[in-house]
Amino acid sequence: MEPALPSRRPKRADARRNFDALIEAARGTFAEHGAQASLEDIARRAEVSIATLYRNFPTREDLVEEVHREEVEALCRTAAELDGLEPWEALAAWLRRFVEYIGAKLAFADALNRATDSFQACRKAMRDAGGPLLDSAQRAGVARPEPSIDDILRMISGISTVEYVDDAQRERVLALALAGLRATPAAPGERPGGG
Known part of the structure; x- marks a missing residue:
């Protein structure tokens, strides 16, 4: 049974690609450096701008x-x-x-x-x-x-x-x-x- 957990995942394909890249980068960065890892490092690892990160995740807590x-x-x-x-x-x-x-x-x-x-x-x-x-x-x-x-x-x-x-x-x-x-x-x- 699939849990019904609310997601912030966007509907547009290009926005979803950026979103997914940020999640993957955050997963790896958090695993290596903890939840206080640099958001700039996450954006860089995802190959997106920091503005794109904040557009998807306004706060660290959201990410x-x-x-x-x-x-x-x-x-x-x-x-x-x-x-x-x-x-x-x-x-x-x-x-x-x-x-x-x-x-x-x-x-x-x-x-x-x-x-x-x-x-x-x-x-x-x-x-x-x-x-x-x-x-x-x-x-x-x-x-x-x-x-x-x-x-x-x-x-x-x-x-x-x-x-x-x-x-x-x-x-x-x-x-x-x-x-x-x-x-x-x-x-x-x-x-x-x-x-």
């Missing part, structure tokens, strides 16, 4: 929101693409993708807690995308029954924004979190879910 929105849409599409997997594999794969998304886009890590309408719509889209994966895993008895999708997103966001020695350490921490989320097999006569 950050649009890049974040596109990243969230990609994350939401990933959830839909995991439908054919077993419930635990689908949930774990989506959470790994979420960690990669946040880990690679630390410029957007604080976006999960912003109060603007756009960021709130993105948070809702992520909950709507991940919620069915968690529900399916809980119904199958392979994920603990207690946590909500909001609990899980907060946990994964926290894991993603910590500085690690290397990727292997981040992977170990994520594996520990996933192990804690996974339901333990029920003993004979117990209810599944690890509790």
Whole structure:
């Protein structure tokens, strides 16, 4: 299911090309230098004037929101693409993708807690995308029954924004979190879910 997130993308083809070039340049620049990266560098990388950047994105926040929105849409599409997997594999794969998304886009890590309408719509889209994966895993008895999708997103966001020695350490921490989320097999006569 495609999230309904508002976009600033223009309708005219030439304006869309400039818009898309700015988004791509901003995505790379933010990944390298954070959300406070130079807007002049972004315009130069996109091969457009700074006036074109400001015509599309009057404020830095507008540009950050649009890049974040596109990243969230990609994350939401990933959830839909995991439908054919077993419930635990689908949930774990989506959470790994979420960690990669946040880990690679630390410029957007604080976006999960912003109060603007756009960021709130993105948070809702992520909950709507991940919620069915968690529900399916809980119904199958392979994920603990207690946590909500909001609990899980907060946990994964926290894991993603910590500085690690290397990727292997981040992977170990994520594996520990996933192990804690996974339901333990029920003993004979117990209810599944690890509790």
